Amino acid sequence: MTASDPSGPFRLLAQCPPGLEPTLTRELAALGIPAPHQTPMAGGVMWNGGWEQLLRANLHLRVASRVLVEVGSFRARALGELVRKGRVAVDWERIRAAAGGDGRRIVFRVSASRSRLYHEGAIEARLREAGELPDVAGVGEEAEPRTRDPGEAEEFPGVAGPGDRADAPGTPILVVVRVHRDQVTVRLDTSGAHLHQRGYRQHVGTAPMRETLAAGLLLQGPLEPDGGWSRPSLVDPFCGSGTIPIEAVLLARRIPAGMASVGFVPRDFACLHWPDLPPDVWEMEVARARAGIRPLDPERFAVFGSDRDARVIEAARANAKRAGVPEEVHLATAPLSKAPHPDDSGWIVTNPPFGTRLGARKSLRPLYAALGRSVQPGGRMVGWRLLYLSADPVLDHATGLPLEVRMTTRHGGLTVRAVAAR
Numbered sequence: 001m002t003a004s005d006p007s008g009p010f011r012l013l014a015q016c017p018p019g020l021e022p023t024l025t026r027e028l029a030a031l032g033i034p035a036p037h038q039t040p041m042a043g044g045v046m047w048n049g050g051w052e053q054l055l056r057a058n059l060h061l062r063v064a065s066r067v068l069v070e071v072g073s074f075r076a077r078a079l080g081e082l083v084r085k086g087r088v089a090v091d092w093e094r095i096r097a098a099a100g101g102d103g104r105r106i107v108f109r110v111s112a113s114r115s116r117l118y119h120e121g122a123i124e125a126r127l128r129e130a131g132e133l134p135d136v137a138g139v140g141e142e143a144e145p146r147t148r149d150p151g152e153a154e155e156f157p158g159v160a161g162p163g164d165r166a167d168a169p170g171t172p173i174l175v176v177v178r179v180h181r182d183q184v185t186v187r188l189d190t191s192g193a194h195l196h197q198r199g200y201r202q203h204v205g206t207a208p209m210r211e212t213l214a215a216g217l218l219l220q221g222p223l224e225p226d227g228g229w230s231r232p233s234l235v236d237p238f239c240g241s242g243t244i245p246i247e248a249v250l251l252a253r254r255i256p257a258g259m260a261s262v263g264f265v266p267r268d269f270a271c272l273h274w275p276d277l278p279p280d281v282w283e284m285e286v287a288r289a290r291a292g293i294r295p296l297d298p299e300r301f302a303v304f305g306s307d308r309d310a311r312v313i314e315a316a317r318a319n320a321k322r323a324g325v326p327e328e329v330h331l332a333t334a335p336l337s338k339a340p341h342p343d344d345s346g347w348i349v350t351n352p353p354f355g356t357r358l359g360a361r362k363s364l365r366p367l368y369a370a371l372g373r374s375v376q377p378g379g380r381m382v383g384w385r386l387l388y389l390s391a392d393p394v395l396d397h398a399t400g401l402p403l404e405v406r407m408t409t410r411h412g413g414l415t416v417r418a419v420a421a422r
């Protein structure tokens with residue numbers, strides 16, 4: 001079986017924050033699923049594949065939030081029809097098998113748009129009836145608020161975290177139901193904990209960014225999904241808990257997102273506990289991923305991170321150690337004006353403070369101006385490329401640089417953009 005398997009038994013969906021779909025498409029292509037075999041949609045990309053693709057996607061994708069497998073799709077315009085068709089059109093066996101014999105809780109996440117069926121609670125209740133699943137109406141609401149920011153795949157309360165077993169007793173399984181233009185699509189989660197939870201980041205600063213977003217930012221020019229880099233060094237002068245530098249090293253060393261740990265031990269995924277998992281395929285994928293990991297020659301690609309706050313630098317050190325890359329991330333406590341950097345000019349990739357409140361925003365203008373000056377003639381990093389996560393065009397203006405937007409997404413309830421100095 002080749003990496004791309006359009007005849008594979010699964011209809012797969014990798015979800016990502018909106019705006020990152022083109023990046024996800026490139027990542028999937030690098031995993032051997034060519035663009036013509038992919039169907040992008042808002043918030044994700046679909047493709048057909050087998051176990052190999054399903055496991056590879058969970059292990060390697062850096063901007064995806066989770067990977068789902070379709071277990072049924074049918075049209076329904078009334079609740080009676082939903083139950084009748086749902087009984088036969090959905091693979092309830094797979095859902096029950098995923099829940100295991102110990103009757104783990106099955107949590108539904110339902111969304112409906114442009115459809116006759118609109119009441120999400122009723123859709124859940126009637127689908128449970130169709131699948132003869134225990135009716136635990138209200139559990140969904142308890143576990144998961146119904147109104148969510150669609151820009152962010154939420155944490156899934158109760159799901160095992162990294163380092164935990166995805167089938168730990170009491171850990172629920174997730175069924176995602178989408179009703180759009182009267183088409184009901186039922187999908188089963190294969191990931192378990194959200195894929196941004198790589199497991200290495202147990203210490204965070206005040207405003208950490210998700211690992212998925214850090215990887216998404218790095219993939220807007222500085223690095224390629226296959227680990228290639230466009231310039232020999234990368235500096236984050238506002239590195240906080242180190243997310244951007246750590247993700248840069250993981251990418252450059254081709255350490256899979258799901259193996260960012262001491263000894264490159266893979267994370268546990270929900271689908272690893274499905275009874276029809278072919279264990280040899282998982283072992284092969286892990287062996288293949290391990291064989292692809294390469295050392296990083298600092299002469300060829302060097303990664304630096306600094307922050308004025310000594311406590312977050314301590315956290316960044318602990319995180320880099322847990323990610324299995326303590327040597328490759330050069331960390332220091334320093335203000336922007338003294339941020340250490342190598343001689344070779346490279347990329348500044350960073351997530352500066354946003355200052356969403358009006359007062360804070362005003363007080364941040366000098367910092368953004370200093371960031372802009374640092375890469376202009378006379379600055380200490382002249383000749384360097386700059387790419388940063390921005391939440392505020394006023395602060396962008398303060399840099400005094402001509403900027404281009406490379407990607408727009410959501411982060412912490414805000415619309416944010418990856419902007420690069422031209």
Ligand SMILES: C[S@@+](CC[C@H](N)C(=O)[O-])C[C@H]1O[C@@H](n2cnc3c(N)ncnc32)[C@H](O)[C@@H]1O
Nearest residue numbers: 208209238239240241243308309335336351353
């Ligand atoms: C949005 S946070 C970065 C979060 C980081 N990406 C992470 O995932 O943890 C911004 C960081 O900028 C740092 N900072 C603010 N002003 C600074 C300055 N003048 N020089 C260096 N660091 C500064 C803060 O201490 C904070 O850690």
